[in-house]
Amino acid sequence: MDATRHPHKRVFLSPPHLGDDEFRFVREAFETNWIAQVGPQIDAFEAEFAKRYCATHAVAVSSGTAALHLAMRILDVGPGDEVLCSTLTFIASANPIVYRAARPVFVDSEETSWNMCPKRLEEALETRRRKGRRPKAVIVVDLYGQCANYAEIVPICEAYGVPIVEDAAEALGSCCNGVPAGAFGQMGAFSFNGNKIITTSGGGMFVSNDAAVAGRARYLATQAREQTAHYEHLEIGYNYRMSNVLAGIGLGQLRMLESRIQARRRIFEIYRQGLGDLPGVGFMPEAPWGRSTRWLTCITIDPAVAGTDREKVMLALQKESVESRPVWKPMHMQPVFLDMRTECFGGAVAERLYAQGLCLPSGSALQDDELERIIGLVRREFGR
Numbered sequence: 324m325d326a327t328r329h330p331h332k333r334v335f336l337s338p339p340h341l342g343d344d345e346f347r348f349v350r351e352a353f354e355t356n357w358i359a360q361v362g363p364q365i366d367a368f369e370a371e372f373a374k375r376y377c378a379t380h381a382v383a384v385s386s387g388t389a390a391l392h393l394a395m396r397i398l399d400v401g402p403g404d405e406v407l408c409s410t411l412t413f414i415a416s417a418n419p420i421v422y423r424a425a426r427p428v429f430v431d432s433e434e435t436s437w438n439m440c441p442k443r444l445e446e447a448l449e450t451r452r453r454k455g456r457r458p459k460a461v462i463v464v465d466l467y468g469q470c471a472n473y474a475e476i477v478p479i480c481e482a483y484g485v486p487i488v489e490d491a492a493e494a495l496g497s498c499c500n501g502v503p504a505g506a507f508g509q510m511g512a513f514s515f516n517g518n519k520i521i522t523t524s525g526g527g528m529f530v531s532n533d534a535a536v537a538g539r540a541r542y543l544a545t546q547a548r549e550q551t552a553h554y555e556h557l558e559i560g561y562n563y564r565m566s567n568v569l570a571g572i573g574l575g576q577l578r579m580l581e582s583r584i585q586a587r588r589r590i591f592e593i594y595r596q597g598l599g600d601l602p603g604v605g606f607m608p609e610a611p612w613g614r615s616t617r618w619l620t621c622i623t624i625d626p627a628v629a630g631t632d633r634e635k636v637m638l639a640l641q642k643e644s645v646e647s648r649p650v651w652k653p654m655h656m657q658p659v660f661l662d663m664r665t666e667c668f669g670g671a672v673a674e675r676l677y678a679q680g681l682c683l684p685s686g687s688a689l690q691d692d693e694l695e696r697i698i699g700l701v702r703r704e705f706g707r
């Protein structure tokens with residue numbers, strides 16, 4: 324078939340969605356010649372971000388991964404150390420542990436939120452305590468737009484004296500008991516990668532409630548340069564700052580965030596109405612403690628009841644130029660971590676979510692007729 328005559332344009336999982344102001348901010352950066360890693364756009368982006376989404380200190384960096392790497396460095400994670408981490412996540416949550424030559428230890432999800440299970444976390448910390456070991460940190464991931472169960476996780480980590488690093492890369496704009504994502508750990512990380520709810524084409528934000536910690540992140544992200552004219556260095560840093568041009572995109576995107584959240588939540592509701600009656604279909608639950616942004620609409624398909632499975636549905640959508648993806652393959656199942664013989668506390672919940680979970684197209688610019696078409700294609704695969 325002639326691809327150019329295909330009646331539908333390709334539908335992506337979560338493509339960028341620009342607002343009206345991004346280009347203006349970028350043009351201002353060009354017109355004032357602030358196109359490097361310093362400038363008014365980056366200052367304004369950090370200030371607005373901190374004020375609106377975490378009430379803390381924010382440092383704009385080149386990626387969410389860089390923000391997590393800085394967190395590991397600031398906590399002095401090093402060779403021989405252990406860091407606990409959610410197993411159901413994108414590998415960028417765990418990579419910075421390995422960058423520091425430390426060992427990840429994974430923790431299963433709970434059914435309520437799909438995020439780190441507090442019981443499994445406590446089990447992991449207790450097992451370590453009995454061996455006289457204390458992990459250097461716990462990286463808690465806020466999955467698919469939803470905060471983890473911090474009302475339980477924070478006191479557990481406090482009791483064991485282990486700092487939390489919050490990977491809020493997927494959860495900008497969500498909250499837990501009225502507190503915004505990113506504010507629960509000693510440090511937090513956001514991502515503005517192209518598929519996130521807002522994007523700077525690529526970028527991230529390091530956040531902390533502690534001004535000194537944020538200052539340290541800023542210093543390490545700019546090659547650990549002392550305040551001298553001749554570039555004095557007392558330690559090794561990184562080139563992790565965001566470009567001022569990209570901060571301009573971020574400034575424009577930040578203004579759109581609330582409407583993007585509304586759009587994605589609406590998309591979720593349309594899917595729920597369109598697919599909720601199908602046998603064996605479940606939806607990622609919204610936990611009682613907060614508002615999910617529904618960054619991605621995730622469904623589960625139980626093959627024992629559905630008469631089909633998530634793989635068949637994914638391939639059927641692919642055939643019609645609609646992109647969908649399995650829920651994250653858990654880290655404890657990844658060959659690279661199996662090779663390292665990493666441990667996982669629990670794992671069955673994440674394994675089931677991976678086996679049955681499918682992320683549907685959720686971009687905030689998705690049109691109603693496209694949604695209807697996708698719902699129709701899924702229903703067709705169910706044979707009803």
Ligand SMILES: *Cc1c(COP(=O)(O)O)cnc(C)c1O
Nearest residue numbers: 386387388413415416492514516
């Ligand atoms: C996207 C993502 C990251 C990494 O962000 P980048 O900006 O792509 O480096 C980290 N953790 C999770 C859970 C993510 O989804």
